[in-house]
Amino acid sequence: NAGVTQTPKFRVLKTGQSMTLLCAQDMNHEYMYWYRQDPGMGLRLIHYSVGEGTTAKGEVPDGYNVSRLKKQNFLLGLESAAPSQTSVYFCASSYPEGRPTYEQYFGPGTRLTVT
Amino acid sequence: KQEVTQIPAALSVPEGENLVLNCSFTDSAIYNLQWFRQDPGKGLTSLLLIQSSQREQTSGRLNASLDKSSGRSTLYIAASQPGDSATYLCAACFTGGFKTIFGAGTRLFVKA
Numbered sequence: 338n339a340g341v342t343q344t345p346k347f348r349v350l351k352t353g354q355s356m357t358l359l360c361a362q363d364m365n366h367e368y369m370y371w372y373r374q375d376p377g378m379g380l381r382l383i384h385y386s387v388g389e390g391t392t393a394k395g396e397v398p399d400g401y402n403v404s405r406l407k408k409q410n411f412l413l414g415l416e417s418a419a420p421s422q423t424s425v426y427f428c429a430s431s432y433p434e435g436r437p438t439y440e441q442y443f444g445p446g447t448r449l450t451v452t
Numbered sequence: 453k454q455e456v457t458q459i460p461a462a463l464s465v466p467e468g469e470n471l472v473l474n475c476s477f478t479d480s481a482i483y484n485l486q487w488f489r490q491d492p493g494k495g496l497t498s499l500l501l502i503q504s505s506q507r508e509q510t511s512g513r514l515n516a517s518l519d520k521s522s523g524r525s526t527l528y529i530a531a532s533q534p535g536d537s538a539t540y541l542c543a544a545c546f547t548g549g550f551k552t553i554f555g556a557g558t559r560l561f562v563k564a
Contacts, residue, residue: 379556439484439545443496
């Protein structure tokens with residue numbers, strides 16, 4: 338049982354490049370989330386999904402897109418990276434079917450630098 | 453606007469001391485409150501989850517309380533150890549189950 342995994346762990350992009358971050362969970366959770374963490378600002382929700390095939394905007398969605406084609410995977414895309422997107426990105430999941438405690442489980446994070 | 457605030461931002465204590473970390477939230481329509489630990493460069497580890505119908509939860513040397521009416525939660529750490537040094541984050545999950553707001557965290561340093 339790996340929990341929540343994220344790929345890659347580190348990435349450096351040049352301004353304007355694109356990339357996709359992959360999040361996978363093996364706990365059969367319904368909800369999945371993407372957060373970014375910046376110094377002094379805590380974690381902020383980018384996008385979330387309440388089930389396979391659904392996505393919704395969080396607090397800071399601009400410049401990001403997401404997809405949830407399979408229940409266990411949640412992808413975060415940056416179409417044209419900007420230096421302001423330099424951050425640590427965390428994926429989380431919650432809500433095992435039939436047990437709505439909404440306790441969130443986090444992945445190890447992806448450290449992204451945009452130059 | 454729903455907000456979560458943690459005070460203090462940083463705390464340094466000698467080993468063995470009991471300590472309290474504070475978390476306040478602005479909306480009483482809370483579904484649950486979760487406390488996390490984050491070590492430098494690492495992800496978040498869940499410590500305790502308190503449902504809105506509960507007043508406290510305990511795990512080992514940790515005890516978390518929730519007072520919805522006053523919009524406050526506290527994390528009590530008994531007999532602190534150097535290994536407790538980390539950043540502690542609280543997160544309030546509001547009605548709907550998917551809107552979670554995080555505090556900025558309290559950075560704890562326990563001196564040996």
